[in-house]
Amino acid sequence: MKSNIYLDANPYEVRVAVVEDDSLAELYVERKGSERIVGNIYKGVVKNVLPGMQAAFVDIGIERNAFLYAGDISVDAVDEELPEVDEKAKCVPDIRKLVKVGQSIMVQVLKEPFGTKGARVTTNITLPGYKVVLLPKASYVGISRKIEEEEERTRLKTILEEIRPQGRGVIARTSAMGASREELCEQIQSQMDIYRDIHTIYDSCKAPKLIHSEENIYYRTVRDAFSSDIDGFYISSREAYDYVTSLVTAMNPSLLSRVKFFDAHYDMFEYHGLEARIDKALARRVWLKSGGYLVFDSAEALTVIDVNTGKFVGTNSLQDTILKTNMEAAEEIARQIRLRDISGIIVVDFIDMEDPCNRQKILEVLREAVKRDRTRTIILGITDLGIVELTRKKTKQSLATVFYAPCPYCEGEGTILSAESMAMKARKEVYHRFYRDGYKNVVIMAHPAVCMEINAKMKKGAELISCPAGHRVFLQQNGNMHIEHMEVEGVLNPQDAINMGAQPLCVKE
Missing domain, CATH: 3.40.1260.20 (Ribonuclease E, catalytic domain)
Structure with missing residues (x-):
């Protein structure tokens, strides 16, 4: 599969497009003054404790207080003498035993603020590097699910168990494949140095205070998206090109030859046909190659995707036509969810299938298709009516939220009086x-x-x-x-x- 990354930068906006087999797979947009805060670490102060919700609100120095759920609190983040989490019962102590009003606490942002909701935070700090993720509050070794070779998984796990700091957890990322013991050890040491610096700032500052910022979009792109699977990384700005090449040189110099400067006087996204694809990614209706189509509707609680045969009439039986449309739709839905960055509860209304075997085929296609997505997606199953329920982890705003604002006439309702x-x-x-x-x-x-x-x-x-x-x-x-x-x-x-x-x-x- 041919894959490229296109990074277009100007003083007001940075856009990163990931293209796989000539299809737009991911799009990231960061605008000046609206940089994301997911991954940021703060010294916060507890403002409210709500036993009825088993949660607390924490002032981290931004507009709205952040939401801290009891299950997102690591015991050692607040007091070593508190009762430990009961792993067998899979429950946590009462929120009132974990935090108190006025208490200072180190938290990391899990979800961006959205609408009337504040950011969601956790005390389970994670520090991602290029090859490994350091988990200062955990004590286990994990291996990326995208590393499928059992021999390589075993090798990495053995090395990481031996070199991880006592009482700390680590996760091997996909880019850790083939990494030597020395490379992994160096990466972990680098992440530990960052964590020590964070703790030093935490101990010396007054809450609320930002004590560690997540890396910028350039760094995140190199760290999270640029791997040996990428054929070319094209950059439209000379300044951005110089910065990215310095990052690649430090993280993975073997990929440096794939970073290229787009030296032209016209728009790179327009030249590669990306602007038109972005417009399609924002459309309510998406046409399938067969002539069928998908309809995307978002509500506050969930997103609904409807599958229709449209212009496709098939050549054989009705059930064959339905199966072909549904299978094509399953592939496209996985791609669109990833591209549009749709998260939370997702309900897909596939065309009704009489044969239970056909329903299982659709699930298999969907499960295989979502494996390409770095964001965790859980498929809960399919009903007799062809309804599939999914959940996708929410970390940032959807593409539609980035590009659109609520209509000032209908106030976001989507309808007006006739x-x-x-x-x-x-x-x-x-x-x-x-x-x-x-x-x-x-x-x-x-x-x-x-x-x-x-x-x-x-x-x-x-x-x-x-x-x-x-x-x-x-x-x-x-x-x-x-x-x-x-x-x-x-x-x-x-x-x-x-x-x-x-x-x-x-x-x-």
Whole structure:
């Protein structure tokens, strides 16, 4: 599989695109002034303890207090004399035994603040390096699930068990494959030095205080995405190119020849067709090659993905057509979830399949497809109706949240009142002016679509508005008005309405 990374940088924004087999697989965007805080470590102070939620709120020095769940607290982070976690019962002590109001505590951000919710934090600190992740509060060795060769897994585990600091945990990342004992030891020592520096700052500063920042987008891209599987790493900015080459030289010099400067006077993303692919990644509807399509709808609690056959009619039986569409959809859904960075609860409504074996085939395709995603995704199963439930770990904002803001007209609801509904509203307002306010001449100022709806109903002979004797209604179009905004005003005489540019409306008396 051919894979490339494209990094486009300017003073206001950095964008990183990962392309696999000519398909946009991942997109990261970081804008000046809105840098992410996931991975940051703070000295916080406990502000509230909520036994009913088994959680606490911690002031870490940002706009909203962070949320700390009892299960995210390591005992040694607060007091060595507290009762230990009961591993067999898989429960934790009462939150009131773990933290107290006013207490200082070291926490790391797990999830970005979103909407009205503050950041989620943990005391289980992790310090990722290029080859290993240091877990100062754990005491075990883990191996990346992407390292599949059993012999290599055993080799790495043996080495790491021997060299890890006492009482500390380590995880071998995918890039640790083939690494020597010396390389792994050097990486762990480097991460331990960082942790000691963090503790030194923690002991000497006053809470709330940021004591360690997660690395910038350039460093994270090299650390997390740039591996031997990548054929080329293209960078549009000379300054960014120089910085990235220095990082690659330090982390994995064998890949340095794959880092290339895009020396051109035109937009790199446009040149490689990435802008059009980003637009498609933000669309509600995604077409499949067969002619079927997916529809993505997001609510506050979950994301729903609907699978449809669309233009695909197949050549054999209906069940074959459905199976082919669903299997193609499963592959594309895994890719879209990763690209759009959709997280939390995800519900997929596949086209209904009668054969249970076909339903299992869909699950197998989906499980295999999500393995390419670095973010953990759990597939919970499929129902007789073809409904699949997934959960995907949330760490940052989705792509749609980065690029879009809630609509100021519908306030993010996604719907507005129809022209017909506004016409009915105009009718009520006209009668208010006639009978409540005592006017004989009324002007309706509205969006052209609403005016057309009112005129259309009057021409059909419907009694949308009936005027008492001597009363008149005038209609004035205003293309600058929102369709849900309307002004219905009374005027003293008909000439005042005409002077406003309003036209008489033919009404039944």
